[in-house]
Amino acid sequence: MDRSVRVRFAPSPTGALHIGGVRTALYNYLFAKKQGGDFIIRIEDTDQTRFVPGAEEYIIESLKWLGIEANEGIGFGDGPYAPYRQSERKHIYKEYAMQLLEAGHAYYAFDTAEDLSSMRDRLKATHADAKYDPITRSSMKNSLTLPEDEVKRRLESGEHYVIRYKLPLNEEVKLFDEIRGWVSFNTNQMDDKVLFKSDGMPTYHLANVVDDYLMNISHVIRGEEWLSSAPLHVLLYRSFGWEAEMPKFAHLPLLLKPEGNGKLSKRDGDRLGFPVFPINWVDPITQEVSTGYRESGYLPQAVVNLLAMLGWNPGTDQEIFSMDELIEAFTLERVSKSGAKFDPNKAKWYNQQYVHKMKDEDFVPFVHKALVEHGLDHAFDEKYLLNTCRLIKEKISFTKELWDYGRYFFIDPEHYDEMVVKKRWNDNIPALLKDLIQNFSSMETFTQLSIETVYQETLNKNGIAGKDFLQLFRVCLTGVSGGPQVFEIAELLGKEKTCKRIQNALEKIKI
């Protein structure tokens, strides 16, 4: 049976969204767009104790920055299945829990935290699995062991209870994962999971299955950490009688840390100097800032590209993909099964590719932002900015490097590269510089070519070799030893500034 594709990204607002989560969102988005389906955002905030203010807004802002746009859901406008926040759907879940209860697929449990921990201690002592399951539930306080009137009494007196799934004994549950193929589990290894909590909220398992069904989700694409609970979800679909509507499953491999073992974590980013989050996150309690890709000078297109290639490949040699190209090429069959170590070097390379091929005019806002930060935003005209963009962007890997590399386009140098000065400055230099100022000043047109001609003539007259002096000339103009063509810089600066900077160097450089 073919049905229209509807996928969802369903994060919990418990803090900043990790790039692993971003990648999950991206794969969902790519899959939906490729299939001509819908991508929706649902907020899974059923755990009130872990709610973090601002996290939801953070998630939305991150996705928008990356160009991962949803058709429906939180942050992108309601669709026909609203609301999309589980806390606002609270009233729905109880009904479905009751349905399971009545059909004998679930039961009430009254065990206290102490009851549970003593059960676990007891079982651990005998080296048995410490779980609430078809065997152990017979010795616990629940509606399967307690007399009916006792259950009724407890319920009516307002005693705390949870609703647990009643797992069948010794049953093989097989499920087909779109990435991994058939995976099977035995219910003997599972436990009677809580579906409905004593605070009146559902757990992930119930809410997730109910909402996916109600929202007509066709494919569940999520992280590998959910693979172990997938059989429970399959069982739930069966118990509800929704097997025909059950979505297909695809469990994505995890993102691992660059060095050593384990899952990628915030600490790795801090230690190795790369971001683990899409945009800056300020912890609302500690005020601690976690650096984001955006603030580190990454371009959203580069982040999308590099994330897409971490765990998926097109089967060709193509490495650079626009979002549209990714949509065109994306299939779940080409998602790999094993976890991928994050490589900061490759991330840098990707960003560099995008910065270099960026249009000059698209780069202007970044330069403008840097100028604002330095109080210089009205000092330069559009044409000048465009030219500097052309020269700066091919030198850098990250937009935030632009000021460090290209500041001399906007402010006069205050320091001069000592190595170059030490190596190239001699007693003949001051006279040469004065000559250059004089000759430049009398030029009518001040272009790259004419500058070079005058420069060369002046050097010849002073008996100085061009190769020896050029780097010092560059340092006089920019303060630094590297950069674009010197004469191009001079043309851009203009005659007056060029002469002024040579004059400055003459006065400031002391040996």
Add this chain to the structure above:
RNA sequence: GGCCCGUUCGUCUAUCGGUUAGGACGUUAGAUUUUCAUUCUAGUAAGAGGGGUUCGACUCCCCUACGGGCUACCA
């Protein structure tokens, strides 16, 4: 500990029984750039181990090792 998933160059990966095991990042060397960054060329480097199946295995099966996930009234 139990269950589940995984394992090709340092890293991301291609290969869907027969290849000199390919590409990219990194790295090394050279060229270009009168500088730096780029760019270009070349090099470097891999099937975890052991058993099967097969004329033939990186590819299929089993075992072991290693890595990861789950094992909450968290998602």
